[in-house]
Amino acid sequence: MTDSTQSPRQSSRVVSVRLDVETIARLDRLAQRTSRSRGFYLKVAIQAMLPTLEENYWNQQATTYEDSVIDREFRTIMDQALHTDDLIPPDDERTGEQ
Numbered sequence: 001m002t003d004s005t006q007s008p009r010q011s012s013r014v015v016s017v018r019l020d021v022e023t024i025a026r027l028d029r030l031a032q033r034t035s036r037s038r039g040f041y042l043k044v045a046i047q048a049m050l051p052t053l054e055e056n057y058w059n060q061q062a063t064t065y066e067d068s069v070i071d072r073e074f075r076t077i078m079d080q081a082l083h084t085d086d087l088i089p090p091d092d093e094r095t096g097e098q
Contacts, residue, residue, distance in 0.1 A: 019027075031038050 027038050027041055030036075030041060
């Protein structure tokens with residue numbers, strides 16, 4: 001049971017990732033020099049980078065959406081322009097000349 005002076009601990013889950021040997025060596029050197037754990041630096045790196053990755057993803061999604069809207073509007077305008085020409089009678093039909 002926790003009292004009011006203790007903050008409730010957030011639940012966490014284990015995530016596994018494969019890293020190349022050089023990245024692990026660099027991570028281990030940093031952890032050893034600073035007396036921190038690998039997990040500490042992995043959490044810091046993910047928390048620092050995740051907003052940037054999310055922003056890049058949403059920007060890419062927005063660009064894709066905008067491109068599809070522009071393409072759809074262009075096709076609509078071109079379709080209307082091409083079919084409008086079919087509806088306009090030739091000059092001699094409009095003036096009643098034969």
